[in-house]
Amino acid sequence: MTECRIADPFEHLVMLSPHDTANVINATPIGICITNAEGIFEMVNPAYCHFYGYEKEELIGEHFTLVVPKAHRAKLSQLHDTFIAGEEAQELRQEWEVRCKNGEKRTIIAEAARVHGDDGAPRKVTFVVDITSRKRLEQQLKQANERLDHLAHHDELTGIFNRRAGLIRLEEELNRCQRYDTKLSVVMYDLDSFKHINDTYGHGIGDDVLQEMTQLIANGIRSTDILVRLGGEEFLIIMPEVDIASAYQAADRLRREAAATPMTTHALTVTLSAGVASYMKSSTTRLLDRVDKAMYRAKQSGRNNVMIAEDVS
Ligand SMILES: Nc1nc2c(ncn2[C@@H]2O[C@H](COP(=O)(O)OP(=O)(O)OP(=O)(O)O)[C@@H](O)[C@H]2O)c(=O)[nH]1
Numbered sequence: 001m002t003e004c005r006i007a008d009p010f011e012h013l014v015m016l017s018p019h020d021t022a023n024v025i026n027a028t029p030i031g032i033c034i035t036n037a038e039g040i041f042e043m044v045n046p047a048y049c050h051f052y053g054y055e056k057e058e059l060i061g062e063h064f065t066l067v068v069p070k071a072h073r074a075k076l077s078q079l080h081d082t083f084i085a086g087e088e089a090q091e092l093r094q095e096w097e098v099r100c101k102n103g104e105k106r107t108i109i110a111e112a113a114r115v116h117g118d119d120g121a122p123r124k125v126t127f128v129v130d131i132t133s134r135k136r137l138e139q140q141l142k143q144a145n146e147r148l149d150h151l152a153h154h155d156e157l158t159g160i161f162n163r164r165a166g167l168i169r170l171e172e173e174l175n176r177c178q179r180y181d182t183k184l185s186v187v188m189y190d191l192d193s194f195k196h197i198n199d200t201y202g203h204g205i206g207d208d209v210l211q212e213m214t215q216l217i218a219n220g221i222r223s224t225d226i227l228v229r230l231g232g233e234e235f236l237i238i239m240p241e242v243d244i245a246s247a248y249q250a251a252d253r254l255r256r257e258a259a260a261t262p263m264t265t266h267a268l269t270v271t272l273s274a275g276v277a278s279y280m281k282s283s284t285t286r287l288l289d290r291v292d293k294a295m296y297r298a299k300q301s302g303r304n305n306v307m308i309a310e311d312v313s
Pocket residue numbers: 157190191192193194195196198202203204205206207210231232233299303
């Protein structure tokens with residue numbers, strides 16, 4: 001049988017003199033401080049002073065909350081007292097916001113241990129590592145990801161859902177309809193003779209029209225409705241819990257409002273043609289096909305009109 005030998009962790013330890021220990025503490029790049037039971041700084045190493053921007057003499061004798069933002073002082077003071085009075089020898093590693101002498105807020109990771117001095121009184125030794133840059137990078141990365149996520153689901157010009165995200169939302173709403181046997185209607189609309197606006201006033205004014213019209217429509221629908229730019233000058237409004245008659249009423253009101261609202265600096269009259277359809281237990285594709293045909297009939301009828309889809313599923 002092989003003999004199992006447990007390694008002695010102190011096997012290679014060379015005993016350090018108090019002078020050597022002080023050298024190690026002074027040279028370490030980790031901020032270290034010792035506070036007494038009242039939370040008063042008794043020792044701070046150079047890395048600690050350097051990080052906070054204080055001279056050692058400015059910290060010794062002060063309460064440790066000098067380096068804590070006002071809003072967290074009471075809480076941290078209480079945690080300090082609890083730790084000093086408690087049983088645990090180690091405090092959990094935690095992230096904190098701290099305040100340097102120049103007022104700058106930084107983020108640290110702090111770990112602490114409770115030790116007893118020669119006088120038998122408990123003290124807290126805190127080890128501080130600056131993670132401000134890492135935190136900033138994380139924040140920037142988070143913002144960049146949020147921006148990418150927004151771009152992936154929204155149309156850049158109008159800010160509303162893009163086609164891909166809109167069709168996913170439609171699918172979800174149709175599933176809800178099936179499960180709970182509720183109503184759902186859709187309105188598909190397209191700006192009339194938009195090419196003429198682009199050709200006459202330029203693409204920039206065309207973009208302004210798209211933005212202003214989107215704003216007008218967004219202001220005129222319910223907060224539960226979902227507005228989608230399908231592409232170009234074609235849009236979809238998903239109206240959960242709305243029957244065909246109400247959807248038609250809403251679409252026609254929007255049509256009239258659009259026609260009556262001068263758009264852009266050229267005060268252009270811009271009209272739209274729309275189709276309206278209700279969910280009839282068929283697929284997303286079928287619903288879109290029906291509403292598209294209705295919109296086409298509205299165009300064919302001379303534009304600036306709303307048509308209801310044929311009643312076939
Ligand atoms: N300014 C601008 N124009 C766009 C954008 N997307 C598509 N268009 C233009 O929209 C126009 C659509 O033209 P058509 O499909 O002929 O439709 P229309 O002129 O509105 O005619 P009807 O729909 O039949 O009334 C084209 O000139 C496209 O270039 C956009 O994001 N900005």
